[in-house]
Amino acid sequence: MSAPAIDPVQTPSGKPGKSAKLSVSLTGRSGGQRRTTPARFDTALGWSDRPGPAWALRILLCAIALGVFAAPFLTILSGALSTHPSGSSLSFFPHDATLLNMRVAGERGIWDYFSNSLVIAGGGLLLQLVVCTLAAYALARHRFRGQALVLTLFMLTMMLPEEVIAIPLSLVLGHVPVLGLDLKGTVWGVILPLGAWGFSVMLLTEFMKDIPDEIEEAARLDGVGELRMLWQVVLPLCKPALGVAGVLGFIMIWDQYLLPLIAAKDPTDYTVTVALAVLRTDPEVGSGVVLAGAVIALVPSLVVYLLLQRSLVTGIAAGATKG
Amino acid sequence: MTATVTTPGAPTRQRRALSQRAFGKIALSRKAVLPWLFLAPGLLLALVFKFVPMGKGIWLSLFEVRPFLGDKWVGLDNYTRVLSDHRFQDAIGHTLVLGIGQSLGAIALGFLLALLLEGQARSLRIVRTAVFLPVVTATAVVGELWRLMYYPTSDGLINSGLGFLGLGPVPFLDNPDTALWATMAMGIWIWAPYNMVILLAGLAGVDRHLYEAAAMDGVSLWQRLRYVTLPAIRPALGIVLVLAAIRGLRVFTEVYVLTGGGPAGSTDVWMTRAYTLGFTRNDIGSASAASVVLLCVTLLLTVTVNYFRKRGDVR
Numbered sequence: 001m002s003a004p005a006i007d008p009v010q011t012p013s014g015k016p017g018k019s020a021k022l023s024v025s026l027t028g029r030s031g032g033q034r035r036t037t038p039a040r041f042d043t044a045l046g047w048s049d050r051p052g053p054a055w056a057l058r059i060l061l062c063a064i065a066l067g068v069f070a071a072p073f074l075t076i077l078s079g080a081l082s083t084h085p086s087g088s089s090l091s092f093f094p095h096d097a098t099l100l101n102m103r104v105a106g107e108r109g110i111w112d113y114f115s116n117s118l119v120i121a122g123g124g125l126l127l128q129l130v131v132c133t134l135a136a137y138a139l140a141r142h143r144f145r146g147q148a149l150v151l152t153l154f155m156l157t158m159m160l161p162e163e164v165i166a167i168p169l170s171l172v173l174g175h176v177p178v179l180g181l182d183l184k185g186t187v188w189g190v191i192l193p194l195g196a197w198g199f200s201v202m203l204l205t206e207f208m209k210d211i212p213d214e215i216e217e218a219a220r221l222d223g224v225g226e227l228r229m230l231w232q233v234v235l236p237l238c239k240p241a242l243g244v245a246g247v248l249g250f251i252m253i254w255d256q257y258l259l260p261l262i263a264a265k266d267p268t269d270y271t272v273t274v275a276l277a278v279l280r281t282d283p284e285v286g287s288g289v290v291l292a293g294a295v296i297a298l299v300p301s302l303v304v305y306l307l308l309q310r311s312l313v314t315g316i317a318a319g320a321t322k323g
Numbered sequence: 324m325t326a327t328v329t330t331p332g333a334p335t336r337q338r339r340a341l342s343q344r345a346f347g348k349i350a351l352s353r354k355a356v357l358p359w360l361f362l363a364p365g366l367l368l369a370l371v372f373k374f375v376p377m378g379k380g381i382w383l384s385l386f387e388v389r390p391f392l393g394d395k396w397v398g399l400d401n402y403t404r405v406l407s408d409h410r411f412q413d414a415i416g417h418t419l420v421l422g423i424g425q426s427l428g429a430i431a432l433g434f435l436l437a438l439l440l441e442g443q444a445r446s447l448r449i450v451r452t453a454v455f456l457p458v459v460t461a462t463a464v465v466g467e468l469w470r471l472m473y474y475p476t477s478d479g480l481i482n483s484g485l486g487f488l489g490l491g492p493v494p495f496l497d498n499p500d501t502a503l504w505a506t507m508a509m510g511i512w513i514w515a516p517y518n519m520v521i522l523l524a525g526l527a528g529v530d531r532h533l534y535e536a537a538a539m540d541g542v543s544l545w546q547r548l549r550y551v552t553l554p555a556i557r558p559a560l561g562i563v564l565v566l567a568a569i570r571g572l573r574v575f576t577e578v579y580v581l582t583g584g585g586p587a588g589s590t591d592v593w594m595t596r597a598y599t600l601g602f603t604r605n606d607i608g609s610a611s612a613a614s615v616v617l618l619c620v621t622l623l624l625t626v627t628v629n630y631f632r633k634r635g636d637v638r
Contacts (some may be wrong), residue, residue, distance in 0.1 A: 041531050041532075041534040041535045041538065042441075042442060042443070042531065043438075043441040043442050043526075044438055044441060044526055044529065044534075044547075044548060044551075044552040045438050045439075045441070045544065045548070046534070046544065046547070047441075047442060049442075049444065058439065061439050062439065062440070062447075062450050065436060065439065065440070065450065065454055066450060066453055066454065068512070069453065069454040069455075069456065069457055069512070069515075069516060070453035070454060070456055072468055072472060072480075073456055073460075073468075075468070075471070075472070075480060076464075076467075076468055079471065130364070131364045131365045131368060132365065134361045134362070134364060134365065135361060135362050135364070135365035135366075137361050138357075138358035138359075138360075138361035138362045139358075139362075142354075142357065142358040142361075144354075144355060144358045144359070145355070147358075150362060150366070153366070153369065153374075154365070154369065156373075156374075157369050157373045159618070159621055159622055159625060160373045160374075160376075160377055160618070161573060163573045163575045163594050164573060164594075164614050164617055164618050164621070165373065165376040165377055165380055165614065165618075166594075166597075166598065166601070166614070167380065167383075167597070167601040167602070167607055167610045167611055167614060168375075168376040168377070168379035168380040168383060168611060168614075169372065169376040170602075171376075171379065171607075172371070172372065172375055172376050172379065176371060177371065177375055192368060192371075192372060193368075193372035193373075195364070195365070195368040195372075196364075196365045196366070196368040196369040196372070196373070201365065226357060226361075251459055254461050255461045255462055255576075257461075257462060257463055257575075257576040257579070257580070258575060258576065258579075258598075262602075273461045273462075273463035273464065274463065276463050276464070276466075276467050276580075277463070277580065280467065280470075287471055290467055291467070291471070293467075294464045294467045294468065297461055297463065297464050298460055298461070298464050301459050301460060301461060302456075302459070302460075304459075305455075305456075305459040306452075309452060312459070313455075313520055316458075316517065316520050316521065317520060317521055317523075317524035
């Protein structure tokens with residue numbers, strides 16, 4: 001059974017309705033659809049799929065787009081692999097490939113930063129998914145007093161990114177109210193503030209609402225309790241939404257900059273993205289080493305993206321329309 | 324609280340209607356408590372790490388924060404000081420220029436990309452995947468990349484390209500006159516593919532038969548874009564614009580990793596300024612005031628937009 005909210009099959013009919021608005025875009029309108037109109041009506045510009053002047057122009061423009069948006073990533077790689085890494089000698093391909101920069105970056109502790117990042121990304125994502133799933137389950141499958149208020153509160157957390165509350169947040173991290181803990185310098189200082197992410201709550205809530213009541217009723221008649229209901233009935237039905245929340249959550253956590261910065265007690269607590277600035281200001285290493293660090297910081301998000309591309313794109317389109 | 328939940332003997336697993344009638348009180352309280360148990364972790368984390376800091380920020384913005392001496396109440400002084408500070412006014416100006424330029428640029432470029440890359444062919448899919456890379460890359464990595472591309476001597480990547488066209492080396496990030504524009508270009512580069520995805524979703528929703536009908540009426544390509552495509556993707560465009568505006572106001576990481584606000588404060592934006600005030604100069608009160616103003620503007624913008632969008636939906 002596929003719940004309707006994230007249905008990749010595009011309905012060719014008119015307005016972007018509930019299913020159309022989540023329809024995929026990087027992957028295009030999915031292949032299963034029968035073509036009812038000629039190719040030149042398939043795109044807004046009426047690109048033809050036969051060789052010709054327009055076709056050649058399109059290829060040229062695509063090449064330019066690739067050059068502008070993707071080629072710079074080749075320079076990171078080639079810069080990281082070349083021996084005399086001065087910022088001025090960047091090119092798309094390394095002249096003499098070597099792993100020297102990686103080794104120097106390793107000596108500067110890049111792998112420690114990297115493991116900090118992995119722990120934070122792993123722990124943060126796990127916490128975020130659990131917390132948001134629980135909250136979404138309550139919001140989607142229960143009726144209770146104050147529901148609208150809670151929903152508003154979670155929406156409000158999206159209005160309060162780390163940037164806006166950075167200064168008081170750093171005070172709170174140094175002395176958590178009531179408990180009096182000092183989270184600074186621990187991974188918890190980064191992980192815990194990422195736990196309640198309004199976007200994930202919204203996304204999962206919307207998705208869980210679309211699960212038919214009959215399924216829940218039937219399970220209840222069978223004597224299924226709340227936790228089992230969530231774990232064995234609801235969750236398996238919202239795998240696609242979990243995928244989206246997971247990918248977007250990972251990208252969002254990996255991209256964190258200010259939070260690891262203010263949660264750190266000293267530079268060894270930094271994540272790999274923040275540590276790039278440390279490498280850059282280190283007078284003894286050249287930009288090749290910084291680029292080696294950049295490659296290391298780039299790889300995880302790249303892997304996640306390439307593996308779960310479809311979820312990511314669906315999620316961005318969905319998140320945008322839900323707002 | 325938990326005591327009511329585990330009341331022994333209550334046949335709690337029955338259908339709601341039944342249990343509600345038969346065991347009114349117990350079932351009711353159980354039903355009332357359950358959702359809150361599920362919500363507790365999320366609400367707790369949001370409370371401690373979002374709302375308490377927000378409240379604390381508002382509170383601190385009314386004080387002159389003095390470690391060890393105790394805070395001194397100054398009322399709205401922090402606000403007047405921040406808003407009348409020249410460097411801060413400059414920063415607000417930069418934020419607006421950067422936000423507006425970056426948003427419009429990224430939307431225009433994103434739209435062109437969407438038009439170019441719309442379609443189902445496998446090759447197009449690969450191009451889209453590659454073009455989307457800037458969005459998934461951590462901002463810090465993008466910053467390092469662009470720093471090197473902007474290398475000021477003539478053999479820097481972009482400058483060598485300009486040299487090829489016969490243009491002199493531009494000291495992109497080192498010159499106060501060009502630094503803001505260079506930052507804007509990076510922002511457009513990051514966000515154009517993001518907008519592309521949303522706009523592509525919009526384009527996919529356009530009824531193909533409209534194009535066919537337009538062709539029968541013999542309209543030109545431009546008319547077809549203007550009168551068929553554009554109205555159909557207006558909702559998507561609106562969303563993209565709003566997201567960009569809100570993002571633009573609180574831009575921090577992009578500027579911080581690329582220029583750090585320099586040279587000579589020429590790229591200082593609202594948040595980098597507040598960060599400098601708070602963490603470098605330790606003027607927590609003023610920094611909080613700046614953050615509160617930003618928060619209010621963001622909230623106002625969001626609420627207004629949502630209001631208009633709701634009204635649009637109803638209509």
